[in-house]
Structures are given as structure tokens and as C-alpha cells.
Amino acid sequence: MRTIVVGTRQSALALTQTGQVVDQLKALCERHGIEASFELKKIVTKGDRILDVTLSKVGGKGLFVKEIEQALFDGEIDLAVHSMKDMPFQLPEGLVVGAIPEREDPRDCLITKNGGGFEELPHGAKLGTSSLRRACQLQQRRPDLNIVSVRGNIDSRIRKLETEGLDAIMLAAAGLHRMGWKDRIDAYLPTELCLPAVGQGALCIECRDDNAFVLDLLAKFRHEATTVTVTAERSFLGRLNGGCQVPIGAYAELAEDGRITLTGMVGSPDGKQMLKETKTGTDPERLGLELADALIAKGASEILALATE
Numbered sequence: 001m002r003t004i005v006v007g008t009r010q011s012a013l014a015l016t017q018t019g020q021v022v023d024q025l026k027a028l029c030e031r032h033g034i035e036a037s038f039e040l041k042k043i044v045t046k047g048d049r050i051l052d053v054t055l056s057k058v059g060g061k062g063l064f065v066k067e068i069e070q071a072l073f074d075g076e077i078d079l080a081v082h083s084m085k086d087m088p089f090q091l092p093e094g095l096v097v098g099a100i101p102e103r104e105d106p107r108d109c110l111i112t113k114n115g116g117g118f119e120e121l122p123h124g125a126k127l128g129t130s131s132l133r134r135a136c137q138l139q140q141r142r143p144d145l146n147i148v149s150v151r152g153n154i155d156s157r158i159r160k161l162e163t164e165g166l167d168a169i170m171l172a173a174a175g176l177h178r179m180g181w182k183d184r185i186d187a188y189l190p191t192e193l194c195l196p197a198v199g200q201g202a203l204c205i206e207c208r209d210d211n212a213f214v215l216d217l218l219a220k221f222r223h224e225a226t227t228v229t230v231t232a233e234r235s236f237l238g239r240l241n242g243g244c245q246v247p248i249g250a251y252a253e254l255a256e257d258g259r260i261t262l263t264g265m266v267g268s269p270d271g272k273q274m275l276k277e278t279k280t281g282t283d284p285e286r287l288g289l290e291l292a293d294a295l296i297a298k299g300a301s302e303i304l305a306l307a308t309e
């Protein structure tokens with residue numbers, strides 16, 4: 001019997017989603033007659049330790065993954081479960097994305113004080129988010145909104161709605177769905193209004209590139225449509241050289257006929273500048289690069305340089 005050690009962050013969401021992945025992997029092993037048992041190992045990352053600073057100011061990509069990747073290299077763990085949107089574009093040499101399982105809801109959502117949606121937010125409403133991408137897109141529609149930086153795990157961010165006197169907080173729907181907190185959501189923001197972060201709602205199962213047993217197992221776990229669409233989004237992100245700490249959004253959908261529709265945006269945190277475009281194609285990597293190049297031709301690099309300085 002093979003024991004597979006699974007690395008995870010220790011936040012409630014990380015433990016929940018890793019637990020769900022492990023349950024699915026167990027079922028998969030059973031179906032395929034693979035003898036394996038699973039063990040969890042919790043790892044504290046830099047992103048978990050620095051909770052009082054806006055992420056874009058902490059700097060550096062992959063704040064939530066570095067320590068976990070070291071544990072993979074050291075052989076302390078065999079695979080790691082990450083939120084895809086926390087993953088830098090480039091993985092270190094020796095590590096690979098073993099599988100991208102089926103995506104949860106990619107949208108952002110609001111939890112509001114008065115129970116209303118985006119349109120019902122009062123003039124000058126205090127909206128909690130520390131995502132420059134969210135701030136940009138909502139400020140573009142509603143320059144009156146007062147964006148307040150709110151960090152922390154989702155449970156502590158929900159508490160801050162009350163303790164910080166906010167009118168609303170903005171979160172990824174996927175995290176709330178996975179936690180079983182769907183009924184806390186007051187409104188979903190359509191992707192046309194707010195493009196999600198690249199890979200939002202998807203998970204990334206990372207492993208060593210020489211671990212054949214784990215790679216074989218994960219190959220059976222991969223979800224085709226999610227892999228194709230997230231690959232297009234990440235290719236876009238990679239060309240723009242961004243992480244989840246910059247005002248970049250992208251969302252791809254795969255049609256029955258294999259055509260991918262990818263929309264991407266780049267903006268300034270105050271919402272005064274925003275470039276957004278949609279392209280379709282069949283090769284996810286090429287589509288992402290083409291869309292990024294189209295935005296770069298319109299000035300995306302200059303906007304990003306200002307947003308992240």
C-alpha cells in the first residue's frame with residue numbers, strides 16, 4: 001500500500017478544498033483498483049504569515065506556494081493542492097501541474113450589509129477588497145464607491161463586513177461554495193461586469209516531474225474543459241508577466257465545437273484606465289498570447305507598470 005502525502009495551507013478553505021480533492025482521489029483509486037492511502041500535511045506560507053499588508057505591496061509572486069513547493073522538492077509531500085489563481089505562471093524546474101480538476105463557479109460575488117446586489121449599493125458605499133482587479137472593474141462602473149483594503153482568510157474577511165463598518169465585501173464565489181456558505185452570498189457579479197482572476201475557481205494539483213506514480217494517478221483526475229480554458233487564461237497572464245496581485249482578469253469558455261472564447265482585461269486600480277478584449281481560437285496557448293499581444297499593442301504594459309510600481 002502506497003501512502004501519498006498531500007501538502008496544503010492550513011486555512012479553513014485550503015483544508016476544505018484539499019479534503020475534497022483527497023476524497024475524489026480516493027474514489028478514483030477505488031474505481032481503478034489502485035492501492036493507495038492519503039495523508040495530509042499542513043504548511044504555513046509567507047502569504048499566511050503576512051496578513052496585515054496589502055498583497056500587492058508584499059510583492060513577489062507565489063506568496064502562497066513557495067514553502068509548499070519546497071516541501072515537494074524535499075520529498076516531505078508527494079502532491080500539493082493549490083487554488084489555481086494563487087499560482088505563478090512559471091513553475092520551478094522539476095515541478096509540474098499534474099492535474100487541473102473541474103472548475104467551481106469562476107465568478108466574484110458580494111456579501112452586502114443590506115442584502116442587495118451591486119446596483120443597490122448606496123452612493124459612496126464602502127466596499128472591502130484588496131484585489132486591484134476587483135477594485136478596477138467596480139470603480140470603472142461606480143467611481144463613487146469607496147474601496148477599502150480587506151485581507152485575511154475568507155472567514156475573517158466576512159467578519160470584517162461588520163467590524164469595519166463596510167457596506168459590502170467581494171469574494172470569489174468558489175471559496176464560499178466549497179465551504180458550504182452559498183447562502184451567505186447576496187449577489188453574483190456576471191463575468192461581463194467583473195472578469196475573474198486568471199484560474200479563479202479552479203484548483204491546481206502540483207507534483208514532482210519524476211514522480212511517475214503520482215503523475216499517472218493525476219492524469220486520470222484531469223478535467224479537459226477546465227484544463228483548456230485555464231491554459232488559455234494562464235497563457236494570457238504569462239505574456240503579461242502578472243500574478244494575482246496585479247489588475248489583470250481573464251475568463252475563457254470552451255464551446256462544444258472546441259472553440260475557445262477568451263476575454264482579458266488590464267486596468268488601473270482606480271478604474272480610470274481599462275483595456276478589455278475578446279478573441280476566439282482553438283489553441284489555448286496561442287489564443288492567450290494573441291489576446292495579450294492585442295492588449296500590449298494598446299498600452300497594457302504601461303498600465304501594468306504604473307499599477308504595480
Ligand SMILES: NCc1[nH]cc(CCC(=O)O)c1CC(=O)O
Pocket residue numbers: 083084085086154170171172173174175199200201202244
Ligand atoms: N486570493 C485568495 C484566494 N485564492 C483562492 C481563493 C478562493 C477562490 C478560488 O479558488 O479561486 C481566494 C479567496 C478569494 O479571492 O475570495
